[in-house]
Amino acid sequence: MKLGIAWRLGLALAAVGVLAAGLTGYYGYSASRQLLVAAAEERLLTATRVLVRQLAVGLDNTARDVLLFAEHPMAARLLARSDPALLARSEVNSALLFQRMLATHPEYYQMRLIAAADHGLERLRVDRDNAGVLRVAEDDLQEKGHYPYVFETLALPPGAVYVSRAVINHEVGAHAGLEKPSLQVAAPVRSADGQVLGVMVINVDLDRLFDQLAADLPPGLQLYLSNGAGEFLIHPDRSKAFAFDRGQSALLQDSFPAAEALVKQQPGLPGQLVTSVEAGVDGAAQVAAFVRQPIAGLRSEEEFILGLSEPLELVLKESEHLGAVSLRIVLAFSALALLLAALLARALSRPIAQIVLAVQRFASGRQEPGVLPLERDDEIGVLARSIDHMQQQIGAQFDSLELKQRELDHLASHDSLTGLANRRVLLERLDHALAHAKRNGSRLAMLFIDLDNFKEINDTLGHAAGDAVLRTLSQRLRLLVREVDTVARMGGDEFVILLDHADDPEAITAVAEKVLESLVQPVLYGGAELVAGASIGVSRYPENGSNATELIAAADHAMYRAKSSGRQRAMFSESDVG
Known part of the structure; x- marks a missing residue:
């Protein structure tokens, strides 16, 4: 039995309708996944930049504290030791200032005034230990002239600040900082006539500084920090952090090969990288962003590369709901096409074209996604409203990402406890x-x-x-x-x-x-x-x-x-x- 032209037209229109519905659903689902990945990349890069700014601000604040003490007249009087009448009072006042600074900054575990003379003998030292903050007795003061943070700082011009490499501290007498990740920040102390008398040194507990960086990260994000050579300082797998101190090798470029470009780039130039195909600590696909940031204005032995990653599976989790919505749309439209193709052949051509155009325009990121036939009471209207709902969901996700970005910007510029400017x-x-x-x-x-x-x-x-x-x-x-x-x-x-x-x-x-x-x-x-x-x-x-x-x-x-x-x-x- 041969089918008439009406049936053949109806079947043809039904086949076209099913195909159009399937392509539309697949195209919308694929586009939504691409948009989610792109949004995650931008969000991670923005969050990484904020964390880099927080790290730079933390080091800059420490540098300001070092300069504040190094340029204070009491520091010069203590190192010059020219006026015995004022020496004892200056030692007491300086020790009180050091103790107050350690009490105010939990990330500081040691503050010292070291003389240029006597092989770099410590003149004043205040340490943090398990019992609290204490001043080290004069008999326990040590000679430190052979350490780079002393002899390199002595050669710096006025107003310059030295920042050491991030290492595990093996220096005897560091109390709370012994065998912990540490950073020395130092500045030269000069007399009124410009003579270098010694150095002011603050030892920073990097564990506390790193914990501050990671404290406000959303669940699911993983934090990485390496030095300019790619050696990990922070890694989700703690066995890879400071592996070089144990004679082992754990490099950023080995875990994320695309990051090798950041490691090899010319020092002193900031750079950034976003990648979506790398494997993280468990071998799963990751979306990752890395920023290389030199320490501006400081005499530093190394630069930092900071990164964030998020499992690709977590990024695309929202697309599962969108896929289910797309599948329901395809099934509904296919049933509609099979039942009503013969009667609605001409009526279907225009609204389907509108829907396809609207989805394509939305997937391409245009400001005006196109007009959907939302006012219809039939299945085409249901399809249009479902697509509109899908567009609104994606738009809501973008609004949520923008809100998170504003929150991160606010966190970088305001005190989290009081809400005041920082x-x-x-x-x-x-x-x-x-x-x-x-x-x-x-x-x-x-x-x-x-x-x-x-x-x-x-x-x-x-x-x-x-x-x-x-x-x-x-x-x-x-x-x-x-x-x-x-x-x-x-x-x-x-x-x-x-x-x-x-x-x-x-x-x-x-x-x-x-x-x-x-x-x-x-x-x-x-x-x-x-x-x-x-x-x-x-x-x-x-x-x-x-x-x-x-x-x-x-x-x-x-x-x-x-x-x-x-x-x-x-x-x-x-x-x-x-």
Whole structure:
């Protein structure tokens, strides 16, 4: 029996409809997988850049701390040892400063002043051990002149900072840092006439620094860090981290061959790499991103390559739901084509073309994905709405990725506990404010705030109480200043308020008094009233400094004078760059 033209047309249209539905579903499913992989690559690269910035900011903060102590007059007096009357007082004050710095920065485990003379004899050393922070007795001080962080730092010009290689510390006498991943950051100490007297050294516990990097990573991401030669410093398989210290070989370019281009590139040039076909620690396919970042502005023995990877299976997990949706669409449309092809041959041609065009435009990433026949009440409308739903799902995934990226950007610029601007943002705004003030002849002021009784609260009631006090006092500080002013947390219990257009000393004094009055008010916690109080040091531009370092140092010095004068008060800096 021969079929009539209507049946043959109907069957032909049904076959075409089934084929079109299958191709549309497959094309949409394949495109969604490609988009998910591309989005994961971009997300990983963005997250890697943020982590690189965090690592650079951490090292830069340490370098600033080293310079702050190296350029302090007490360091030169201790190393020169020319005035016995001031020597003992300087040793006590410096030791207290070192101890406070170690208490504020848990990643620091040792601070030392080392003389250029006497074979690099340590003049002052404060260590961290299991019992806490302690000053090493004079009889236990050692000669360190044969270590690179001493003799290479002594040869540096003024203001330069030396950063050692990341290694396992085998140096005897390192207390908490012995046999741990370590980094030495050092700067030369000079006398007033420019003579090199010695070096200031801070030893950094890289385990704590690495833990900070990995703390906020989403589940499923794996963190890698290597030096410029590709030797792993961080690896999900801990046996491969610092393998070179054990005489073994575990290289980035062996695990991720495509990363060899980053390892071999010319030192000093930043680079980045994204790959989607490499194998990770378990041999599974990975999406990975790596960034090579030189340490800008520091005299470093090596560079770092930081990377993140995510299993490809996890990246494509969302596509399983999209595949099921696509399959249902194909089956529904195929049934529709078989049943109604003869009656709807002409009616089907236009909406199918619209759907295919819309899917193709969406898969190609165009801003206007095309018009879908959503208003139809038949199966074609169901298909169009399903595709529209699929597009909305993919769009929602992109919105979620953008939200995560904004969260990462916020994390890089704000303190995670208080929500205030962090040190990096403060320094950026301070540089902008100084540039504006220099152009317009205006003034600005900086209030360096240190809580008086925070350590007692933290030690007595625990970190939870301390965190509650910091959050409450941070909110009070934020409400006391104008929108043009900046409130930032420097770390620990130290805060800075940057007042723009601060021309009137009386107005600055009034702000300081408001801050003192606000911070001394009790904080309710667990039914108790916790009173912190604060000491404030004030520096002004241009009276007390012409750059960020000078203003911060002047305010910090004034704050210590306020503390030594009885606390709960504000003092203006007595320094004058003019």
